[in-house]
Amino acid sequence: MSTEVKTKESLFSKKNQQLLKDPFNDNNPITVQVLGICSALAITVKLEPAIVMSLSVMFVLAAGNVIISLIRNLIPNRIRIIVQLVVVASLVILVDQFLKAFAYDVSKQLSVFVGLIITNCIIMGRFEAFALGNGPWKAFLDGIGNSIGYGVILIAVAFVRELLGSGQLLGAQIIPLSWYIDMDKGTGFYANNGFFLFPPMALIVVGMIIWAQRAKNTKLIEEN
Amino acid sequence: MKFVQNIFDQTRPLVEKDGKRNIFYPLHNAIETMAFVPDHTAHSGAHVRDAIDLKRTMVTVIFAMVPALLFGMWNIGRLHFGAFGEESTLIDNVIFGAMKLLPLIIVTYAAGLGVEIYFSWKRNHPVNEGFLVSGLLIPMIMPVDIPLWMVAVSTIFAVLIGKEVFGGTGMNLLNPALTARAFAFFAYPTWMSGDKVWINTTSADGGQLVDGYSGATALGDLATTVGQGLGNPSTETVMAQFGPEGTYSLMNAFLGLIPGSIGETSAALILLGGLFLVFKGVGSWRIMVSFFIGGFVMAAIFNAFAVNEFMGLNPLHQLMLGGFMFGMVFMATDPVSAAQTTTGKLIYGFLAGFFGIMIRVFNPAYPEGIMLAILFMNVMAPLIDHYVVEANVKRRAKRLANA
Numbered sequence: 001m002s003t004e005v006k007t008k009e010s011l012f013s014k015k016n017q018q019l020l021k022d023p024f025n026d027n028n029p030i031t032v033q034v035l036g037i038c039s040a041l042a043i044t045v046k047l048e049p050a051i052v053m054s055l056s057v058m059f060v061l062a063a064g065n066v067i068i069s070l071i072r073n074l075i076p077n078r079i080r081i082i083v084q085l086v087v088v089a090s091l092v093i094l095v096d097q098f099l100k101a102f103a104y105d106v107s108k109q110l111s112v113f114v115g116l117i118i119t120n121c122i123i124m125g126r127f128e129a130f131a132l133g134n135g136p137w138k139a140f141l142d143g144i145g146n147s148i149g150y151g152v153i154l155i156a157v158a159f160v161r162e163l164l165g166s167g168q169l170l171g172a173q174i175i176p177l178s179w180y181i182d183m184d185k186g187t188g189f190y191a192n193n194g195f196f197l198f199p200p201m202a203l204i205v206v207g208m209i210i211w212a213q214r215a216k217n218t219k220l221i222e223e224n
Numbered sequence: 225m226k227f228v229q230n231i232f233d234q235t236r237p238l239v240e241k242d243g244k245r246n247i248f249y250p251l252h253n254a255i256e257t258m259a260f261v262p263d264h265t266a267h268s269g270a271h272v273r274d275a276i277d278l279k280r281t282m283v284t285v286i287f288a289m290v291p292a293l294l295f296g297m298w299n300i301g302r303l304h305f306g307a308f309g310e311e312s313t314l315i316d317n318v319i320f321g322a323m324k325l326l327p328l329i330i331v332t333y334a335a336g337l338g339v340e341i342y343f344s345w346k347r348n349h350p351v352n353e354g355f356l357v358s359g360l361l362i363p364m365i366m367p368v369d370i371p372l373w374m375v376a377v378s379t380i381f382a383v384l385i386g387k388e389v390f391g392g393t394g395m396n397l398l399n400p401a402l403t404a405r406a407f408a409f410f411a412y413p414t415w416m417s418g419d420k421v422w423i424n425t426t427s428a429d430g431g432q433l434v435d436g437y438s439g440a441t442a443l444g445d446l447a448t449t450v451g452q453g454l455g456n457p458s459t460e461t462v463m464a465q466f467g468p469e470g471t472y473s474l475m476n477a478f479l480g481l482i483p484g485s486i487g488e489t490s491a492a493l494i495l496l497g498g499l500f501l502v503f504k505g506v507g508s509w510r511i512m513v514s515f516f517i518g519g520f521v522m523a524a525i526f527n528a529f530a531v532n533e534f535m536g537l538n539p540l541h542q543l544m545l546g547g548f549m550f551g552m553v554f555m556a557t558d559p560v561s562a563a564q565t566t567t568g569k570l571i572y573g574f575l576a577g578f579f580g581i582m583i584r585v586f587n588p589a590y591p592e593g594i595m596l597a598i599l600f601m602n603v604m605a606p607l608i609d610h611y612v613v614e615a616n617v618k619r620r621a622k623r624l625a626n627a
Contacts, residue, residue, distance in 0.1 A: 181371070189373070191412055191414070193377075193411040194411050194412065196411075198410060204385060207389075
């Protein structure tokens with residue numbers, strides 16, 4: 001294909017490290033590219049489903065990136081979206097079956113959202129933008145990097161929402177039960193914030209993360 | 225007066241830009257301009273010379289709110305002593321109400337101004353007067369028994385997310401006071417609805433009133449009739465309260481002798497405040513009138529179908545209950561979040577009233593549909609303005625083409 005002489009690049013060269021690190025802050029899929037917002041709103045009420053979701057996306061994105069990258073020169077350009085869909089769909093079915101077999105409760109909580117990984121914009125976005133034009137190792141690193149960037153935000157949002165909305169973390173009570181207001185006995189002073197259980201609050205939390213990130217990382221602020 | 229001036233002059237170097245305590249500059253500036261007339265004037269360019277500035281506008285609104293606020297204070301006491309079956313004088317009621325209301329007001333101002341001052345310091349500008357009104361509106365739309373920290377959290381959320389993220393006073397998309405209430409409503413529903421929070425039933429020694437005393441609002445009671453079918457005996461007991469002799473009679477609802485959020489009950493005194501606002505040119509009569517018509521039209525449509533008692537309520541009576549009047553006079557007319565164009569104001573007000581009654585009746589779980597309707601129309605207001613302006617541009621372009 002290309003006629004240029006390829007110089008051998010080490011596995012974790014500066015450039016490759018960048019592939020892993022970039023999506024964490026400067027090019028975060030959720031807070032900078034604003035992709036994959038739907039799942040960030042839907043499954044972040046509790047921490048556990050958020051973690052499982054992040055791992056599932058990591059598997060699908062890394063494996064999918066590698067597969068697409070391996071067959072990138074065989075895919076006819078005009079039907080590439082269909083080919084990509086077939087790859088994601090097969091991987092997602094694998095994840096779905098795996099969760100049903102080994103983590104049934106979580107799979108119930110995630111319900112349709114496992115299937116909806118197929119429509120997660122991050123995945124098709126990375127296939128199109130990266131895997132189609134790069135080798136398998138780079139594509140793998142890119143997949144891992146982006147899914148970590150996605151997972152970090154997901155877990156941060158879920159952490160805040162579960163702690164303030166239900167007073168728990170991973171299902172364990174964090175806020176002492178004796179703090180809660182008991183109207184009949186007239187004791188306690190604390191109450192869970194029910195707003196955090198609604199998806200709009202997830203959007204506000206994501207917004208506040210974006211706000212904090214841009215305050216720290218001023219090069220993200222667009223000129224207008 | 226001179227010595228007060230001296231205090232300000234002496235402390236000024238400390239809080240100025242490179243002073244040691246510059247975090248207090250906004251606070252210093254706010255208190256100073258409250259105590260003395262600011263000495264800075266416009267230096268260049270053409271300016272409208274008018275006595276009315278932001279400060280005066282805000283203070284006018286506060287004056288308009290005072291009757292309803294004082295009435296609310298008295299009503300807290302009246303309902304409290306009434307629940308115990310005790311006789312109480314006017315003074316008893318007002319003192320008890322003040323003991324309940326003042327902490328709410330202080331907490332709201334402290335929480336809201338805290339956030340405002342922090343952002344003023346961060347952004348290097350003086351504190352705006354915008355929060356003066358919001359800080360008084362928020363306690364007026366809260367139930368009397370809400371824990372103070374919930375008010376503080378809601379206020380901080382409202383000022384932060386409702387106002388500061390958009391750039392502060394004058395930039396906000398949503399009405400900050402209503403944002404606070406909406407937050408509290410969704411976050412702490414147990415303390416914002418139901419039949420336990422509207423009347424303070426804690427006796428002087430800290431004990432609770434015996435169970436079985438219902439302190440529901442009129443709308444809460446009405447909501448219980450939905451789904452029970454017409455002619456059901458318990459429905460009739462409730463509806464008897466809405467008759468001319470009942471607790472929630474049209475006259476009582478108009479005067480405000482019913483349980484509800486602190487400042488929202490008295491339609492009569494709210495209307496008095498509304499007249500004052502319109503007379504002073506601060507509140508928009510277009511929004512108020514179209515809001516009323518919108519609510520009335522919706523209530524009349526429901527009344528014509530009347531498949532349940534809630535829908536069957538007399539339209540005028542419907543409008544006197546809950547937060548409709550308060551929303552009409554003090555919330556929908558917020559000059560920043562409302563529509564700006566003349567035609568836009570009419571559309572905005574009409575739809576807010578219309579949707580308010582619709583949400584209230586269709587979903588009895590949200591008796592305060594007015595709040596949600598006004599917030600919704602706040603978001604829609606720029607769109608309304610956009611189309612009003614576009615229509616005007618088109619009309620004039622056509623006129624030009626024909627000329």
